[in-house]
Amino acid sequence: MKFSAWLRQAREAKGWTRKVMAEKLGVHMASINNYETGAQLPDDEKLEKIADLFGANFKDLWVACNTKTHKRLVEIISRAEKQGYQEGTITDPEMKEIIEILNRHPHLKKVALGALRPLDNRGDDQVD
Numbered sequence: 001m002k003f004s005a006w007l008r009q010a011r012e013a014k015g016w017t018r019k020v021m022a023e024k025l026g027v028h029m030a031s032i033n034n035y036e037t038g039a040q041l042p043d044d045e046k047l048e049k050i051a052d053l054f055g056a057n058f059k060d061l062w063v064a065c066n067t068k069t070h071k072r073l074v075e076i077i078s079r080a081e082k083q084g085y086q087e088g089t090i091t092d093p094e095m096k097e098i099i100e101i102l103n104r105h106p107h108l109k110k111v112a113l114g115a116l117r118p119l120d121n122r123g124d125d126q127v128d
Contacts, residue, residue, distance in 0.1 A: 003064040004038040010054045011036075025049050041065045044105060066105070073101055073108070 011021050011032075018032040025032070025046055034040035042050060047065060051058040063070045076098060080089040090098070102109050 001064075002038065003041065003061065004036050006061075006064065007050065008036045010056070014054075021053075024053055062105070069101055069105070073098065 011018070016024075018029050018036070022029040022032045026049075027046065031040065031042075031046075035042055041047075042065070044062070047061055048058055050056070051061050076090060076094050083089045
């Protein structure tokens with residue numbers, strides 16, 4: 001199910017109007033309309049609030065909103081894992097791509113760093 005459809009169903013199940021939900025999230029009612037029509041996706045901070053409001057799993061909602069980004073991250077890390085994390089498994093451009101994704105979505109750092117740990121013998125967790 002697309003995030004937009006899920007959000008509308010979740011809001012309606014609570015009996016909330018778009019206005020009520022907008023007040024709870026601290027956004028304009030137009031933002032709720034945009035989220036529900038798929039014209040706009042919430043940023044990570046708003047998505048976390050939405051997850052809390054509806055008792056939903058933030059990671060699942062994030063994946064629903066960021067399918068392409070998530071698929072790309074999983075693709076790179078899965079390939080490295082399948083190849084036993086051999087040197088060169090993740091190219092420099094791919095590593096830069098991972099870092100850019102993690103900088104845009106800080107909540108993914110811990111998960112990705114755990115998956116990439118075998119590549120880093122220095123034990124350095126820093127992704128800036």
